[in-house]
Amino acid sequence: MGARPLDAHGGMVEFLHEDPATGRFAIESRAEVGAVLERNRALRGANDGYSPSRELRRVASIPPIVQLLWIERYGADPLAPGNEALLRRLLNSSEWSHLRTSEGRF
Numbered sequence: 001m002g003a004r005p006l007d008a009h010g011g012m013v014e015f016l017h018e019d020p021a022t023g024r025f026a027i028e029s030r031a032e033v034g035a036v037l038e039r040n041r042a043l044r045g046a047n048d049g050y051s052p053s054r055e056l057r058r059v060a061s062i063p064p065i066v067q068l069l070w071i072e073r074y075g076a077d078p079l080a081p082g083n084e085a086l087l088r089r090l091l092n093s094s095e096w097s098h099l100r101t102s103e104g105r106f
Contacts, residue, residue, distance in 0.1 A: 031065035036063050037099075044100060059091065059100065060106070
């Protein structure tokens with residue numbers, strides 16, 4: 001059987017794949033993130049990311065599909081409380097720099 005759409009949420013579309021020979025299932029998640037990355041690039045050059053009071057700083061915009069990938073790849077949700085060191089490491093790496101919305105290190 002081919003892929004069947006399951007649901008769309010957070011910009012993601014999930015498909016259910018079934019292998020009739022084995023009876024096994026797989027869920028495939030897809031998302032278009034080009035608009036988010038383009039917005040991140042624009043924000044990065046717009047200002048330093050701080051609020052007018054300088055109490056808050058905009059650092060990154062992370063599409064839900066990337067969060068899902070991180071959970072799969074690193075075995076932990078970097079956006080969950082207690083995982084700030086992992087999030088900081090990822091956002092400061094060159095591999096994920098396109099998620100940043102302000103210059104400098106986080």
